[in-house]
Amino acid sequence: MIKKISAPLSLKGEITLPGDKSISHRAAILNSIAMGSASVTKKATITNFSPGADCLSTVTCLRAMGVKADFLATRPHGSGDATTLEIWGRGEEGLSEPEDVLDAGNSGTTMRLLTGLLASQPFLSIITGDDSLRSRPMSRIVQPLRLMGASIWGRKGDSLAPLVIKGGNLHGITYLLPVASAQLKSALLLAGLFATGETIIEEPIISRDHTEGMLKAMGAKINTRGCHITLAPLTHPLNAVDLRIPGDISSAACWLVAGALHPDACIRIKDVGVNPTRSGIIDILLEMGANLSIENQREEGGEPIADLVIESSKLSGMEISGDMIPRAIDELPLLAVAAAVAQGTTIIRGAGELRAKETDRITTTMAELSRLGANIEELPDGMIITGGAPLEGRDCLSHNDHRLAMALGVAGLIARGETTIHESEAVDISYPSFWQDMELLTSRRGSEDTRGKRSPDRDYLHH
Secondary structure, three states, X not given: OEEEEEOOOOEEEEEEOOEOHHXXXXXXXXXXXXXXHHHOOOEEEEXXXXXXXXXXXXXXXXXXXXXXXXXXXXXXXXXXOOOEEEEEOOHHHOOOOOOOOEEOOOOHHHHHHHHHHHOOOOOEXXXXXXXXXXXXXXXXXXXXXXXXXXXXEEHHHHOEEXXXXXXXXXXXXXXXXXXXXXXXXXXXXXHHOOOEOOEEEEOOOXXXXXXXXXXXXXXXXXXXXXXXXXXXXXXXXXXXXXXEOOEOHHHHHHHHHHHHHOOOEEEEEEEXXXXXXXXXXXXXXXXXXXXXXXXXXXXXXXXXXEEEEXXXXXXXXXXXXXXXXXXXXXXXXXXXXXXXXXXXXXXXXXOHHHHHOOOOHHHHHHHHHHHOOOEEEEEOOEEEEEOOOOOEOOEEEOOOOHHHHHHHXXXXXXXXXXXXXXXXXXXXXXXXXXXXXXXXHHOOOOOOEOOOOEOOOHHHHHO
């Protein structure tokens, strides 16, 4: 698919986002092995479950292992309808050996988290994915899971999928993560639930902690102290929990950057998850000078939530490095767009993980934003971006990377002329209603005042 974008006169309105992708994966996986009180199988209801293809891959794999999971509403999120998932945990009954190869699609989270879970199960399984996922590194989870006693084989020195897993009979280990990776950490925690002895994990920098919070809420014996995590094996099944998934902050980041850069913008983004291990985008934009406010702060299901209001801003360059990186790793392509327009120089360092995503996001971000006139120099672990020059609309390519497709879409909203994005359907991986929500914000029928006088006319989305 091809998407053509021209800068609108204004960006105004109110957006309610699809559910957080990271939390949705974990809610489905952990509830699939849970039970109700008194060891009675219990249904968990997960509302605002992410409708993206990645999370649907996780649900499909769980169903292949005997988990009953039903969607109650799958209409487009942009129409105002959330997606609700009902899932019945297997608990002490355990997962079933899949009859066929499990397909994780394009989802690294699905493959890495389920590999940790499968390593603990007493059967043989094979998990694969699309071309992109089969090229992404898996040795970082294979090696520590083998130390725990799992038998795992893969391609190219066991570093690439498909992965063949013969699980069961695991023992806890003490492990220092080589990188700050929530996927690796979560894979080891899922394996550690069914191991003998404690699993102790040390992180170099704190990464997103949704798994730890959810395990605690479901009754697991887990203790976190800074970068140190200790998990005791389960003595009874996890308790199933109903929860409402907050809006995805990585999706919110699109409109935060767009609103800050556009000269006539005021956007309210409702019910966003603002977990401090994920909210680096907020801190970075504030430091760059964004006119951004955090309102209606509260907590739901153990996750902090707030409404975010962004208005037209004058941004300045800065250095993004250190512990900022894991807190904003998925938003760095968007921050590169912001840096290209901001005054001064922005330096991104310590972001080598970007090279192991759906694409090499350092190379592809530099290549595509350079087409639009951005002044970007590639570093081994980041970028140097000299801002201040206007972006010019050109033909560009998403490389089938959802984060890059959305970053280019945001760039198109503030570039001169028309921006054409090839393979624009890549957004379906995490934010299927992205283009629809963009139409809402650029339509004159949107909200005239995002602070409550008039809400957007959502009927516009059906025309």
